[in-house]
Amino acid sequence: MKILYIQYANPGAFPVAMRAGRLWRAAGHEVRYLGVDFGGGDPLAIGADLAGDCDWIAYNKLAPLQFAARALSIVRRWKPDCLYVADSMAAFACAPLRTFYRGGIVYHEHDSPVFAESFRLRLQWNARAAMARRADAVVLPNADRGALLARDAGLAPGRAPIIAWNTPARDEVGPPRPAVSAGPVRVVYAGSINVHRVPFAMIEALADVPAVELTLIGYETVSSRGHCARLRALAAERGCAGRLHIRDAMPYHALVEALRDYDATFAALATDAEDINLRFMAGASNKSFDAMGQGLALIVGPGDDWRKMFVDPGYAVACDPADAASIAGAFRRLGADRDAVRAMGEAARQRIASDWAYDAQLAPVTQIMERAGGAAR
Secondary structure (H helix, E strand, O other): EEEEEEOOHHHHEEEEEEEHHHHHHOOOOOHHHHHHHEOOOOOOOOHHHHHEEEEEEOOOOHHHHHHHHHHHHHHHOOOOOOOEOOHHHHHOOOOOHHHHHOOEEEEEOOOOOOOOHHHHHHHHHHHHHHHHOOOOOOEEHHHHHHHHHHHHHHHOHHOOOOOOOOOOOHHHHOOOOOOOOOOEHHHEEEEEEEEOOOOOOHHHHHHOOOEEEEEEEEOOOOOHHHHHHHHHHHHHHHHOHEEEEEOOOOOOHHHHHHHHOOOOOOOOOOOOOOOOHOOOOOOOOOOOHEEEEEEEEEEEOOOOOHHHHHHOOOEEEEEEOOOOHHHHHHHHHOOOHHHHHHHHHHHHHHHHHHHHOOOHHHHHHHHHHHHHHHHHH
């Protein structure tokens, strides 16, 4: 089967996009990518093993038209058996393919668009609904978002989206972690560093719990320049500067290896009622599953979805990321029992290695693609 993965973004910034390609190749399928280069030196680049089969459009004012033309050209020249349309903008730009293409189509929505009143965004919203109705399979990483898309697109009950969490593949799962008997519990946060993702409350909590060390790995966003300096200044003022470490962003696979130096990951993000991607993150959070795959315990948010998926099975503790006392409570629970932290992380690692691996998440989607693509030949 020949698969064309179409995404109006850098597919390298989406670990599951790369995993899917590798899993399909391992199963004997051919894969090509079509993406958009937005510049900026993104460290999450296409892996060397896949880069030779990725077509790019450089972002500019005409990029949507050029993207659509390139997609049409690849379809006519390469004749894929299945199109894997991976976001709402790709669904909008590739609307003509929806009409004439006779092979299999999957619509995978990594990030859901926010409805807005502008003409272009309404067209994009309608295009993703139409693509979802045309697709042989619709895939989302979160059940609540899947239900919303099914409602917005008017999908019949028998065509409910497949929920595939953003988990590591089995061959990405790390080895069991060695026991560490002394020293502080090492908590890591990896991602963009701004006042919403890394609030000052985290430093206040760190100051209150001497048994914890905190490392931040990432980069400041354009709107948060200077936030790292302010975090360091607060840590110095509160007497915990020696337990706060800030490291630069790194490529995805280097980051995954770096996680093995830590005991727990901070994945409790402040929610935004206006952004359904932040409101419904359980299942979609790469950092949670990446950490689990390397044997780290989790610190997650207070929502019921996080509790059911991570806290109740024993992989995580929960806190309110906007409340320093709540974060300190989570830190204190981890710092009080290093052996319990290691047991939480090992249970999480084993869960990823078994039925939560992306191999299992993607399997029902691939089965539909094989049927749809084969029927079109």
